[in-house]
Amino acid sequence: MAAGPGLLQLPPGERAILDGYRGRLHIAPTEAALGEARALIDRLARHQAEEAASRLQPATTTDGHTLEIAANVNRADQVPRALEQGAEGVGLMRTEFLFLERDHVPGEDEQFGVYQAMVQALGGRPLIVRTLDIGGDKQVPHLNLPAEENPFLGVRGARLCLQRDDLLLPQLRALVRAAQTGPLSIMFPMISTVDEVRRLKARLAEVQRALGLTGTAIPVGIMIEVPSAARLADRLAPHVDFFSIGTNDLTQYTLAVDRQHPQLAGMADSLHPAVLRLVADTVTGARRHGRWVGVCGGLAGEPLGAALLAGLGVQELSMSVGDLGAIKALLRRHGLAELQDLARQALDMDDGEQVRALGARLRSAAEGV
Secondary structure, X not given: XXXXXXXXXXOOOOOEEEEOOOOEEEEOOOHHHHHHHXXXXXXXXXXXXXXXXXXXXXXXXXXXXXXXXXXXXXXXXHHHHHXXXXXXXXXXXXXXXXXXXXXXXXXXXXXXXXXXXXXXXXXXXXXXXXOOOOEOOEOOHHHOOOOOXXXXXXXXXXXXXXXXXXXXXXXXXXXXXXXXXXXXXEEEOOOOOHHHHHHHHHHHHHHHHHXXXXXXXXXXXXXXXXXXXXXXXXXXXXXXXXXXXXXXXXXXXXXXXXOOOOOOHHHOOOOOHHHHHHHHHHHHHHHOOOOEEEEOOHHHHOHHHHHHHHHHOOOEEEEOHHHHHHHHHHHHOOOHHHHHHHXXXXXXXXXXXXXXXXXXXXXXXXXXO
16 A cells, blocks of 8 residues: 555554545544544445446436446456446456466366356447456466566566467467357557567467458457557557557556555556556547547546546546446536546646646545545
């Protein structure tokens, strides 16, 4: 949490108020402060109940602009709850769990069964499956990957898959087969060059030819997670059908901050104007070629983050299931023109704190906090 070592030195039973909106912990509050906090909790609960009641309504702004709202879901048995909470599809299915939760590499048929079950659970709604994203903070012992001094700048994501056909090709075969049973898009992670996209698409074409399924067009997208991809968005766009921005990684690579570092994690602020400018670059590059842009990183599930992303021109937001109702309700309370103005101001701020101050203009569940 990057709260500092002092947090561990608090005596047992110490009373505190945790402000999740501002990221502050108030130690030993007065009785008056406790009373205010309890009253605020009650008000927020009422707001959240109102948002939950309208969670199945589309995220259409007051001036008629609709954003697609999806959920980050890994398993088919999680889909019913996501749909019940207002998801309109799955914007990110991580496939690492297939490799992390066992002591062997899952075979093609095993993977196919998992992907097909997800397609069927969604009943015709869109599904975006991200290919294996191993490396960095996600290591799999049974893959016998070499130790790296700096794994976040090493062989991870697409780089690993391009070196390991034994991992990539069975997964692509399983995905191509599953795409015959319903809407499924394939998304490649950690792209930093145009050449990587070309090579990955060539592998996909090989798999389709081998399966005799070249007549089926499968949408292909890439993750925008490093500054080079954001700055090259206009060059990458002709080769793909869509972009999805991973704001967590984009933030740490842009600000040169390891988001897991105990002393520096607090600096990994996705609301930093430098990060938001790269989002704007991505949208601009995609628009030149008629491609859509989504966000599946943590920023999509934050009220101010979602508002700014909508204002910057992002068309799809995918988030944790618990955030769906609140984000859809927030977007319905604002006009797109209003959000665009907010985003323009954010791009001209000096830091994340100044951007965060703009949140006071939002009419959200946190209004009055």
